[in-house]
Amino acid sequence: MRYLIGETNWKMVTLSKAVADSGLLRTSCEAGEELADFHRMGQHDLLVLEASQLGRHVSLADLRAQRPDVPICLIASAPAPERIAHWLMAGADAVIEDTAALPEALARLSAVARRAHGVAHPLVERGPLLLDLERRRAHLGEVTLSLSPKLYEILEFLVLRPGRLAARDALLGHVYGFENEPAPRVFDVYMCNLRAHLQSVGPALKIETVRGAGYRLEVNERRKDARPLAA
Incomplete structure (x- = not known):
């Protein structure tokens, strides 16, 4: 946050x-x-x-x-x-x-x-994903995702707004504040890397790109066992 x-x-x-x-x-x-x-x-x-x-x-x-x-x-x-x-x-x-x-x-x-986001305690569950707001960690089943600070912030922003469209400008403003934002391609790489971390649960959790608008976290509540992301 x-x-x-x-x-x-x-x-x-x-x-x-x-x-x-x-x-x-x-x-x-x-x-x-x-x-x-x-x-x-x-x-x-x-x-x-x-x-x-x-x-x-x-x-x-x-x-x-x-x-x-x-x-x-x-x-x-x-x-x-x-x-x-x-x-x-x-x-x-x-x-x-x-x-x-x-x-x-x-x-x-x-x-x-x-x-203010409708979250009562620091542990937030979205389908197979468990986000620990206090320790700033994300877990898929028994797997703790190895996320950089930027990737964690992007994921947290989307997790706190499940199913809602997150405008690209709003997401960039949240992650970077009033600092210089990265080139568009750099942010695209961040999103690609974050999707790679979530791919082990398939359709249970995915980040949808709404062309020209932003991103949306889609959650399928039917749980699946997560597999570690290959190094």
């Missing part, structure tokens, strides 16, 4: 680094006045910002209107219960105190992000 994080003070920078160290993708925004633009243009699963930025550069109403499908987590310093209730009613999905230990904060962020 990818988080958009407003790195507007040292505590937010520390949290952002912990997110990156955990293996998650992140898009960092150091200027509060640019956060709304980053949110509008980016492809991320969660927005994390300091509560003190509200009213100065952004508003929950505007952020929610821009991307109603993206959950919002606020990091706040000793917030009063009334203030927390106000933020939640105004559009925030969670409020985390900035004194929370990093493991707790990361777990809370992860829970909010995955539940």
